[in-house]
Amino acid sequence: MDKPFDNRAWLLVLPAFLIVVFTAVIPLMTVVNYSVQDTFGNNQFFWNGVGWYKELLDPGSELGGRFYASLGRNFIFSAIILALEIPLGIVVALSMPREGWTVAATLVILALPLLIPWNVVGTIWQIFGRSDIGLLGAALNAIGINYNYVSNPFDAWATIIVMDVWHWTSLVALLCYAGLKSIPDAYYQAARIDGASRWAVFRAIQLPKMSRVLLIAVLLRFMDSFMIYTEPFVVTGGGPGNSTTFVSIEVVKIALGQFDLGKAAALSLVYNLIVLIVCWVFYTVMTGQRAEPGHRAEGGAA
Amino acid sequence: MARIDFEALAHSYAGADAAPESYALKEMTMTWRQGGAYALLGPSGCGKTTLLNIISGLITPSSGRILFDGEDVTHLPTEKRNIAQVFQFPVIYDTMTVAQNLGFPLKNRKLAPDKIAQRVAEIADMLDLTSVLDRKATGLTADAKQKISLGRGLVRADVAAILFDEPLTVIDPHLKWQLRSKLKALHRALDMTMIYVTHDQTEALTFADTIIVMHDGRIVQSGRPADLFEQPEHTFVGHFIGSPGMNFIPAEIDGTVARLAGQTLSLATRYPSIPAGTKVELGIRPEFALLTHGPDGLRVQVDRIDNTGRARIARVRLGGCKMSVTVHNYMTLAGSDAFVRFNLSKIHIYADSKRVESAHG
Numbered sequence: 001m002d003k004p005f006d007n008r009a010w011l012l013v014l015p016a017f018l019i020v021v022f023t024a025v026i027p028l029m030t031v032v033n034y035s036v037q038d039t040f041g042n043n044q045f046f047w048n049g050v051g052w053y054k055e056l057l058d059p060g061s062e063l064g065g066r067f068y069a070s071l072g073r074n075f076i077f078s079a080i081i082l083a084l085e086i087p088l089g090i091v092v093a094l095s096m097p098r099e100g101w102t103v104a105a106t107l108v109i110l111a112l113p114l115l116i117p118w119n120v121v122g123t124i125w126q127i128f129g130r131s132d133i134g135l136l137g138a139a140l141n142a143i144g145i146n147y148n149y150v151s152n153p154f155d156a157w158a159t160i161i162v163m164d165v166w167h168w169t170s171l172v173a174l175l176c177y178a179g180l181k182s183i184p185d186a187y188y189q190a191a192r193i194d195g196a197s198r199w200a201v202f203r204a205i206q207l208p209k210m211s212r213v214l215l216i217a218v219l220l221r222f223m224d225s226f227m228i229y230t231e232p233f234v235v236t237g238g239g240p241g242n243s244t245t246f247v248s249i250e251v252v253k254i255a256l257g258q259f260d261l262g263k264a265a266a267l268s269l270v271y272n273l274i275v276l277i278v279c280w281v282f283y284t285v286m287t288g289q290r291a292e293p294g295h296r297a298e299g300g301a302a
Numbered sequence: 303m304a305r306i307d308f309e310a311l312a313h314s315y316a317g318a319d320a321a322p323e324s325y326a327l328k329e330m331t332m333t334w335r336q337g338g339a340y341a342l343l344g345p346s347g348c349g350k351t352t353l354l355n356i357i358s359g360l361i362t363p364s365s366g367r368i369l370f371d372g373e374d375v376t377h378l379p380t381e382k383r384n385i386a387q388v389f390q391f392p393v394i395y396d397t398m399t400v401a402q403n404l405g406f407p408l409k410n411r412k413l414a415p416d417k418i419a420q421r422v423a424e425i426a427d428m429l430d431l432t433s434v435l436d437r438k439a440t441g442l443t444a445d446a447k448q449k450i451s452l453g454r455g456l457v458r459a460d461v462a463a464i465l466f467d468e469p470l471t472v473i474d475p476h477l478k479w480q481l482r483s484k485l486k487a488l489h490r491a492l493d494m495t496m497i498y499v500t501h502d503q504t505e506a507l508t509f510a511d512t513i514i515v516m517h518d519g520r521i522v523q524s525g526r527p528a529d530l531f532e533q534p535e536h537t538f539v540g541h542f543i544g545s546p547g548m549n550f551i552p553a554e555i556d557g558t559v560a561r562l563a564g565q566t567l568s569l570a571t572r573y574p575s576i577p578a579g580t581k582v583e584l585g586i587r588p589e590f591a592l593l594t595h596g597p598d599g600l601r602v603q604v605d606r607i608d609n610t611g612r613a614r615i616a617r618v619r620l621g622g623c624k625m626s627v628t629v630h631n632y633m634t635l636a637g638s639d640a641f642v643r644f645n646l647s648k649i650h651i652y653a654d655s656k657r658v659e660s661a662h663g
Contacts, residue, residue, distance in 0.1 A: 186391060186393050193358065194454055195381040209396070
């Protein structure tokens, strides 16, 4: 069969191409351009080659030290967030109602935190946790727990983690719930006939059927928590000391505080690359688990 | 191994207070004998699946009792009932291998691992699954998956009955035959009660020794395939079994004479008088009605002649009533006028859809 060839078809791609160029390619290349130059203001730039990258990756330098320290905080934070939100989200999804008016009510309540803008969430918790007037902070201090996120690094971390769990566990729960709803009743009936315990039903049916949405949940929560900026910026401003200064906060400090555009650009690019690599590793590991030897590719099979 | 008894069993999804006519399963008392191969046949929504789920315990009936070997199990949960069920779509546990799938019911019942392995090997051998035992079950074809579903039922030594809920729906036609004969062979070898739900009469007729036809929540007839074919107790059975279904012609019966659309027909037996006001019909299968050139028989108009492959079937009109009748291969027809001759011993008379017993003598 003859396929019609007409190169004018490329014109149809043009609008999308232009949009991508102006929203992604040009800004990204600007950052790449900054990262190989040094500036002292006045829009004057000097060529610096890979100098910033060398400095960034050298733990001995001032920039490298800050980078590795904040990167470490990022990994610890994301690990804690995933370890808390994924299991919690699954538990919430499992205990959600399956039918009746309570379904709608539960969904609305769960969606509420997701609808609140990041900086508002930060502000809410900033006030909520204050030890003088905040409900949480004042209450904790009143019962004798010395809690102060402004001066105590542990309290600051706890506040940010609890805030993130409050804000984002809903997302994991909703994704898992969608996965659970797609399991036909016959599976549960068969499992009852097979005499499966509650735990066996979870391991044999629910978890495998949720694995696809769980992969999405893990990726989303990793990326989001790894790129966290607004909430710690609003609540702790990166402190006390540098204890909650994540890479994103460091980037903004360098770019806007010190106006070191070159350093900040190099840091941004490396940061971006790390997010990409970690997501790729997650994806490969989690999809690779399913495709074990003996698994025949079956087109279209669920 | 068990005999299953229903005692005045009925079920309504709206609860026991619902109007009796709205019950999904109307009150019934019956016995499923141990080792029988039953097919539950009926159109969608006739209550087949409800009945199956009551036996397996997924549904508790609104009223009545269900007994296994005389023991009341009405309120016993599924897992305590020794019932295996194969569903319409294959249910397999994705993350497990075929062997783990087959062993799952035994593992849940805390059997020793070596006992499980031994039993799984036996069942795999029986179902021709030995070569794929170590494979993940997800990658297999639909018929292999359905065999695994069945195997999970068979693997338990204590299974009293296996229930099949339209198990061949997703199987390719050429594999349906294989799987069905496998089931038949298993039934013979294992002496288990098997209850097979389907709306496909070919499936029912080839699998079962007893066919139970359901209609609107009731069992309208149960019997051997031949009984259902030759002596339908209800017009619904006549319609549903056979292809094309039985012909039903409005008639007036007077002793040994039937009047059909202004023509008279002498019957082989005498019928008792039927009360006025009931709808009386004469039933005859197309296989027992033959198109002829006359001059004896009933005069009909031929609409068309279909070749179904096995036989030629003429669609004819007797007065205003449409019928299907057999046409011999050598018969040719000029014009649309013809005659139909009935095999008189195969005629049945129905009053308000139920068969009327002839008054012998």
